[in-house]
Amino acid sequence: MGEDGAGAALSGPEDQEEPQIELLPDFCPIVFNPANQIIHPARYWAMxxxxxxxxxxxxxxxxxxxxxxxxxxAGQVLEVLDEELQALKEAFFQATGCQGCSHVIPLAARLLEQYGDQIADKSTMAKMVGTNKAYSMARTPVLRSNQGVMPHPTHRVVTDDIGWGLCVLVSISERLEAMGMRTNTTMMRMLIEWHQKLMGKECTSTTAGSVVGTARSWCF
Structure with missing residues (x-):
């Protein structure tokens, strides 16, 4: 091959590897995904x-x-949330046999599998998230004024991961409990209650402690 590269083999579209799509058996990997729905509430509450x-x-x-x-x-709260999520997933699998649950792995394992070479410090959960290059450019959502900054109650980091995240998980826990399968969601409930005050919404009943916000009512 010459210095100008004239002898180099040209690669066309036919030589490129096609992406592979794996069809999962159900929606459990989405519902129980250990990602934003536990990372954001832990981090925002800690802030x-x-x-x-x-x-x-x-x-x-x-x-x-x-x-x-x-x-x-935040990292310790996140670890507890992940433990609660994994236990809930296992209980759901025992109750339903949904095979998609086998694709839901603990958060630390998922971070290493998905971002391993982009994480500078793997010593703790907080360090794994905080030194992940793939996460580095997301800004903290705040409301800024001449007086200072406040939490942003309508930003999707707040609304989506409570209404469509933790509330859904706690609702599943309540349905399992009605079947005699009790799971611990103490940290999830604490964060729902903290965020609902921030948003001015009622997601849990203050008397019974049950989730009253459903996917439909959350929109109103």
Missing amino acids: FRNWKGQPLTKEEEPPEWLYRDMDET
Whole structure:
């Protein structure tokens, strides 16, 4: 081959590897996906857990970046959420036999499998999320004014992962409990209650503690 590369083999579309699509047996890998629906609530709560309803000063502002340098408080909450999710998935599998549950792996394993070479520090859950290059450019959603910053109650990081995430998971837990299969969703419920106050919505009953927000009522 010459220096100008004239002798190099040309590759056309026929030489490129085609993407492979795997058809999963059901929607369980989506419903129980250990991703945004547990990562966002843990991180956002940790950022604003001491917020008292007033704009935060410059010194009190949360980090500009949503995932970078996740603190260990958020990481520990995230670990508990993942444990609750995995236990719920196992109970659902026992009740239904849905084979898609076998595709739902713990969050740490999923991060390593999907982003392994992009994660700089794998020592803790917080470090795995916070040093993941693939996550590095997402900004923290806030409302900014002359007085400072406040949480953003209508941003999808807040609304989607509670109404279409944790509320769905807790609702599944309640249905399983009605069948005599009890699962622990203590952390999920705590985060639903914290976020619902932020959003001005009622997702759980304060008397019975059950989820009252359904996919339909959440839209109104």
